[in-house]
Amino acid sequence: MKVSRALTIAGSDSGGGAGIQADLKTFQELGVYGMSVLTALTAQNTQGVHGVYAIPSEFIAQQMDAVLTDIGCDAVKSGMLFDSNIIETVAHKLKEHSVPNYVLDPIMIAKGGAPLLLQEAVEAVKELLLPLATVITPNLPEAEVLTGMKEIKTREQMEEAARILHDWGAQNVVVKGGHSEGEIVTDLLYDGREFIELSSTRFHTQHTHGTGCTFAAAITSGLATGKPIRTAVEQAKRFITAAISNPLGIGHGHGPTNHWAYRKENF
Ligand SMILES: Nc1ncnc2c1ncn2[C@@H]1O[C@H](COP(=O)(O)OP(=O)(O)O)[C@@H](O)[C@H]1O
Numbered sequence: 554m555k556v557s558r559a560l561t562i563a564g565s566d567s568g569g570g571a572g573i574q575a576d577l578k579t580f581q582e583l584g585v586y587g588m589s590v591l592t593a594l595t596a597q598n599t600q601g602v603h604g605v606y607a608i609p610s611e612f613i614a615q616q617m618d619a620v621l622t623d624i625g626c627d628a629v630k631s632g633m634l635f636d637s638n639i640i641e642t643v644a645h646k647l648k649e650h651s652v653p654n655y656v657l658d659p660i661m662i663a664k665g666g667a668p669l670l671l672q673e674a675v676e677a678v679k680e681l682l683l684p685l686a687t688v689i690t691p692n693l694p695e696a697e698v699l700t701g702m703k704e705i706k707t708r709e710q711m712e713e714a715a716r717i718l719h720d721w722g723a724q725n726v727v728v729k730g731g732h733s734e735g736e737i738v739t740d741l742l743y744d745g746r747e748f749i750e751l752s753s754t755r756f757h758t759q760h761t762h763g764t765g766c767t768f769a770a771a772i773t774s775g776l777a778t779g780k781p782i783r784t785a786v787e788q789a790k791r792f793i794t795a796a797i798s799n800p801l802g803i804g805h806g807h808g809p810t811n812h813w814a815y816r817k818e819n820f
């Protein structure tokens with residue numbers, strides 16, 4: 554039996570809804586062997602981020618070497634990278650180990666408002682990581698910061714942002730629509746040739762902690778198992794829709810999504 558392997562390079566969310574924990578749960582649900590390289594620890598729950606402890610970049614390099622020289626991986630995703638030192642290290646190691654299928658989730662700010670990427674690191678994301686990405690998955694505010702566009706709200710603006718990020722080197726772009734308004738949530742996949750719309754009903758719930766991480770981890774799982782990008786993104790959209798529509802009701806704030814809903818509902 555061939556075992557597909559996926560690696561997440563991200564921060565730890567002690568509350569278990571986002572970051573490394575969301576990624577590993579998603580990999581497991583989608584039948585992929587999950588591995589993790591920690592970039593930062595957060596003291597976090599559904600009410601917010603109470604502390605951040607960045608891991609020294611030498612130790613991040615050591616974790617990547619350990620995993621990639623022995624086990625290897627079929628796809629990798631990055632989440633919280635925090636500062637430009639960490640980004641330089643990760644970019645260097647991704648290239649050194651010729652890691653295939655890189656999903657770049659350009660996380661900047663937690664839903665509760667805490668910064669997960671320092672301002673000084675935005676340029677490093679654009680210069681060092683974007684050109685390596687098989688797919689980049691910005692939400693609307695992240696797409697605005699990356700492209701410098703003042704506002705991204707309409708379908709035309711989402712298309713323009715996707716074109717810019719593709720021109721800068723990402724092979725595929727998914728502009729996520731969770732932060733838009735209206736009863737339908739639409740994400741837009743651009744592969745450099747056509748725009749593919751992925752839509753779902755908007756669920757009115759406060760339990761959306763970790764949606765972006767979970768969605769990107771599901772794409773990574775699809776790519777790890779050899780699915781083409783469009784199929785991987787379509788499966789990820791079904792996975793995150795199931796996870797949001799069946800909340801667990803955990804914690805006193807923005808609760809996690811339900812990582813096993815996809816299995817139970819047989820989407
Ligand atoms: N309220 C919601 N109802 C249905 N789908 C949602 C909702 N919020 C986010 N999504 C979906 O979850 C995924 C993550 O989107 P988004 O919230 O924009 O990202 P992030 O978590 O990075 O801010 C996307 O596929 C988006 O369409």
Ligand SMILES: Cc1ncc(COP(=O)(O)O)c(N)n1
Binds near residue numbers: 632660669762765766
């Ligand atoms: C360690 C870590 N990584 C990512 C997120 C983003 O998730 P969200 O945008 O849902 O807060 C987070 N809160 N914590």
